[in-house]
Amino acid sequence: MQLLTHFLELRAGFEHGVEHEPQPITLDELADRMYCSTRNVKILLKKMSELDWISWKPGRGRGNVSELTFLVTAEDMISKQAMALAGRGDYKGTIELIHQLGRGEALQDSFIDWLFSFFGYRAVEHEERYKDTLRFPVYKWLVTLDPAHSFFAFDCHLINQIFDTLIVYNHQTMVVEPHLAHYWEISEDGLHYTFYLRKGVLFHHGREMTAHDVYYSISRLKELGLSACQGWMTESIENMTVLNRSAIAIELKQPNELFLQQLSHSSMAILPEDICRDNEGIFGRMPIGTGPFRLERNDDYICKLRAFDSYFGVRPHLDQVEIWLLPQDLSEVGPSWDMVQVLCDHTNSRKPVGAVGKDSEWHQIEQSILGCSLLTFNRNKKGPQQHPHFRKAVDLIIGRERMIEELGGFREAPASSFLPTMDRKGNAFVYRTDFEEAKRLLAEMGYSGEPLSMYIYSNINEDAVWICEQCAKVGISIELTTRSKSDMMRLDTILEADLIFYHICLESEYDLHIIQTLKQSNSYVRAHLNHERMAWVDAEIDQILGIPSREARICRLNDMIEVLQEEKSFLFVLHRSQQTTYHDSIKGVCINDLGWVDFRKIWFTPNV
Numbered sequence: 018m019q020l021l022t023h024f025l026e027l028r029a030g031f032e033h034g035v036e037h038e039p040q041p042i043t044l045d046e047l048a049d050r051m052y053c054s055t056r057n058v059k060i061l062l063k064k065m066s067e068l069d070w071i072s073w074k075p076g077r078g079r080g081n082v083s084e085l086t087f088l089v090t091a092e093d094m095i096s097k098q099a100m101a102l103a104g105r106g107d108y109k110g111t112i113e114l115i116h117q118l119g120r121g122e123a124l125q126d127s128f129i130d131w132l133f134s135f136f137g138y139r140a141v142e143h144e145e146r147y148k149d150t151l152r153f154p155v156y157k158w159l160v161t162l163d164p165a166h167s168f169f170a171f172d173c174h175l176i177n178q179i180f181d182t183l184i185v186y187n188h189q190t191m192v193v194e195p196h197l198a199h200y201w202e203i204s205e206d207g208l209h210y211t212f213y214l215r216k217g218v219l220f221h222h223g224r225e226m227t228a229h230d231v232y233y234s235i236s237r238l239k240e241l242g243l244s245a246c247q248g249w250m251t252e253s254i255e256n257m258t259v260l261n262r263s264a265i266a267i268e269l270k271q272p273n274e275l276f277l278q279q280l281s282h283s284s285m286a287i288l289p290e291d292i293c294r295d296n297e298g299i300f301g302r303m304p305i306g307t308g309p310f311r312l313e314r315n316d317d318y319i320c321k322l323r324a325f326d327s328y329f330g331v332r333p334h335l336d337q338v339e340i341w342l343l344p345q346d347l348s349e350v351g352p353s354w355d356m357v358q359v360l361c362d363h364t365n366s367r368k369p370v371g372a373v374g375k376d377s378e379w380h381q382i383e384q385s386i387l388g389c390s391l392l393t394f395n396r397n398k399k400g401p402q403q404h405p406h407f408r409k410a411v412d413l414i415i416g417r418e419r420m421i422e423e424l425g426g427f428r429e430a431p432a433s434s435f436l437p438t439m440d441r442k443g444n445a446f447v448y449r450t451d452f453e454e455a456k457r458l459l460a461e462m463g464y465s466g467e468p469l470s471m472y473i474y475s476n477i478n479e480d481a482v483w484i485c486e487q488c489a490k491v492g493i494s495i496e497l498t499t500r501s502k503s504d505m506m507r508l509d510t511i512l513e514a515d516l517i518f519y520h521i522c523l524e525s526e527y528d529l530h531i532i533q534t535l536k537q538s539n540s541y542v543r544a545h546l547n548h549e550r551m552a553w554v555d556a557e558i559d560q561i562l563g564i565p566s567r568e569a570r571i572c573r574l575n576d577m578i579e580v581l582q583e584e585k586s587f588l589f590v591l592h593r594s595q596q597t598t599y600h601d602s603i604k605g606v607c608i609n610d611l612g613w614v615d616f617r618k619i620w621f622t623p624n625v
Contacts, residue, residue, distance in 0.1 A: 021098055023061050024070055026051060028091045039084040043076070047085075070094070108341070112318040116344055136341075148336035149621055154343045157475070159320060160502050162312065163301035164286040165238050165245040168506045168539065170522040173283050174613040178322060178338075180286030180306035181330075183212055183231065186278055191567075193277045196330075197226065197287055197307065207272035208255075214263045218329045220289045221311035228265040232257055233290035235267075242538075246506070247284035249536040253562070273562045274570070278529045309333045309617045318342045322616070334605070334620030388522040389432035390480060390590040395515050396547040400469060402515050406462040408585035410455035414487045417448050417591060424479050432589035434578070435523055435531060455491050468494040472514035474505040480590070481518045511544045520593065528570045531578070532558055542587050550586065 030050045031040060044055045051058060062085075065071045072086040095114065102110040136153050159172055164180055167173045183198040195201075198212040218226045239251035253276065256268040269276065279285060292305050302315055309328050314321035320340040324333045392411070394402040401407045417431030430437065431448055473481050478497075485495045495516070504510045511517065519541060523530040534540055535554050543551065557577050564570045581587065605618040 020061070020064055020068075021094060023051060024065055024094060025091050028087060031087070036087045036090055039072075039074070039086045041082045042085050043082055108339075109316065109319055112341055112343070116318065116342075149334065150337045150339065151335055151616065151619070152339040152341065154341045156343055156345045157502065158317075158342045159315070160506065161301035162304045162315070164284050164288070164304075165241055165247070166301060166506070167283055168246050169502060170613070174609070175320070175322070176283045176286065177308070178310040178616055179304060179308045179312055180283065180288070181218075181308050182282070182286050183214075183280050184277060186281040193281060196281075197231075207274075208269045210267045210269070210276070211260070212265050212267070214265070215329060216263055218307055219327045220292070220307050221305045221325055222289065222292060223327075224289060224291070226287060226289070226307055227262045228259045229262075230287055230290050231265050232259050233294070234288045235285065237288070237293070238284065243508075244538070245284070246537050246539055247282065247533065248538060250279040250282065250284060271559075271563065274565055275529050275532070275562055282529070282533075310338065313337075331617075333617040335616055338616050388520060389435055389437075389592050390518065390520045391542065392484070392588040392590055393517045393541045393545040394585070394587065395512065395517075395545045396550070396586065397512060397545065398515060400515050401462070401464050401467055402469060404462045404464075405584060406458040407464060408588075410458040410491070411488065411493070412585055412588050413449065413451045413455040413458075414491060414493075415448075415484055415588065415590065416450040416487070419450070420480070420483055420591065424483060427594045428480075429592045429594040432592045434575075434589060435521065435534070436527060437592045452491055459491065459493070464493075466492050466494055468496055469515035470498050470513075471495050471516040471518055472498050472500055472505065472510070473518055474500055474502050478518070484518065484590075506539055508539050508544060511539060511541055517541045517545070518590075528561075528567060528574060531574050532561070535577075546581075546586060550581075 027047070027050065044058055047058045047062075048055045051061070053061075062071065062073045066073050070087075070089050072084075072088060074084040074086075076083040099111045099114050102108075102114065155171070157171070159175065160169055161167065161172060162176055162179065164176050167176050181197050183196060184193050184201070185196045186192075187194050197214060197218060199215050200213045202211045203209070212231070214226070214228060214231070216225075220226055220230075235251060235254065235257065238245055238248055239254060242248045253269045253271060253273040254267060255270045258266045258268075260266055273279075286306060288300075289305050293300050296303075303312060305311070307329070309325055309330065310322040310333065311325045312320070313323045318341065322338040324336050326332065392415075394408050394411075396403055421428045421430070433448075471481060471485065478499075481497055485497060488495050498514070500510055505517075505519075521534065523534075534542055536558060537543060543554070546554065554577065557573070561570050561573050561577075564573065582589075604620050604622065606614055607618060609615050
């Protein structure tokens with residue numbers, strides 16, 4: 018591996034396509050390029066020559082010109098080494114090599130085909146039995162698997178596979194159902210809840226879950242407060258009492274009609290007190306829960322989940338799931354796997370999106386993503402974004418229909434609310450685009466081209482680039498700044514930005530998740546509200562949580578969102594759709610609200 022690194026460093030110093038053409042060079046020049054002594058250079062050249070990587074003809078006498086001929090390409094070497102590592106089962110080494118040495122556009126098509134043949138479904142023989150394995154690549158990695166700090170949809174999806182909550186919310190029936198708690202009682206005044214836990218539920222490390230773990234998990238979230246993304250969900254809790262190993266009582270400060278839904282949220286997952294308390298620093302990387310999958314591995318490049326055989330519920334059909342992180346540029350040469358998940362058949366043949374017909378063995382699910390893209394304006398920072406005229410001007414500049422037409426893809430429709438189903442209908446809501454009116458508003462407020470920073474957390478964000486280009490047409494200067502996903506969870510980073518453009522993914526409990534967007538400590542929408550408006554939002558939500566009728570709660574929430582929209586505190590931009598392509602042999606495919614195929618439900622027919 019080290020010799021290969023030296024070869025690639027050496028090859029990088031010469032032009033493309035010089036293989037089999039002698040290159041004049043001295044030993045001293047090679048020593049400078051390879052950062053070592055001439056003695057070590059001779060040793061390295063001898064080893065590379067013996068492997069037929071190069072041909073070396075030394076010049077006579079020190080300092081005289083020699084001839085170096087490359088006999089193999091860098092791309093060949095990367096491919097062969099990666100294949101050799103994978104053949105030995107060293108998948109981590111394979112991925113590390115691709116990340117450290119390979120670029121997507123430089124790798125050969127044959128290598129790309131070989132690499133992607135590893136993904137999809139396969140039955141792996143292990144100890145005289147077959148294990149159903151699903152392996153797939155991603156191009157953006159996990160940030161944390163600690164439920165208290167869950168923020169991004171991918172993280173939340175995996176958290177839901179590893180952990181369980183006291184109760185679950187059935188999105189179809191809109192009814193809360195038993196889970197870790199098999200029964201509960203609520204007092205007439207709605208302030209006292211008693212939960213009775215299932216016995217014999219095991220954590221992944223083998224210990225039985227008790228009411229003390231429930232007490233610890235909820236108390237931890239409450240103590241973390243604003244440092245936890247969803248710490249607000251514990252604000253209504255006044256007191257908790259462990260009644261015995263299988264029962265816990267929770268007392269609220271005031272009635273909260275969404276309390277049971279909050280308990281079903283992934284941030285309220287039940288953790289093992291002994292493991293989490295003693296390993297708080299690494300718990301977000303290697304957590305332990307009671308869920309259908311236990312985490313077996315999570316390093317810089319591979320995350321591996323294995324079905325938990327002692328799961329108290331229905332064991333998953335899949336035996337294991339492997340997720341590989343690949344370099345972002347490979348997404349442009351491999352199958353489109355990012356939000357479009359292509360699940361492969363037993364022979365690993367891949368069908369391009371669109372190659373699906375009535376007689377095909379491949380099928381597609383396409384559905385709207387619950388959520389939308391948003392543009393927030395930081396009203397806690399000095400700058401033109403503080404002025405309502407500026408925010409109105411930006412709204413007039415963003416032609417949503419033209420954006421969809423020009424950029425295409427899975428951009429589905431202009432957004433006028435958080436969910437496609439909640440868009441303002443009436444007379445078919447149409448966004449007004451008016452560059453001249455935007456210029457007038459900017460002139461009236463005295464804007465003279467001061468630059469602003471728009472933060473994003475993806476290097477490839479066509480929507481944000483498009484918006485900046487439109488703003489430039491009326492003299493608004495916006496600089497795009499890409500920050501890491503972990504940085505974009507930090508409140509100090511959020512408050513640095515003048516604007517943030519992102520896509521918010523919601524779940525189907527509309528009232529809870531809109532409130533969550535407005536209350537979450539590091540929500541971009543909340544963090545960019547000024548202090549006066551934030552206090553008003555909190556007071557409104559306190560009242561909304563006490564309203565028994567779901568329809569009345571949603572109506573009150575929509576009125577609140579309307580106020581924020583009138584002053585352009587943030588802008589709705591687009592709704593998106595997503596598509597999953599899968600083979601006949603894969604059953605139970607359904608996409609959850611977070612935009613992912615639920616691993617616990619899919620299964621495979623035998624390869625006959």
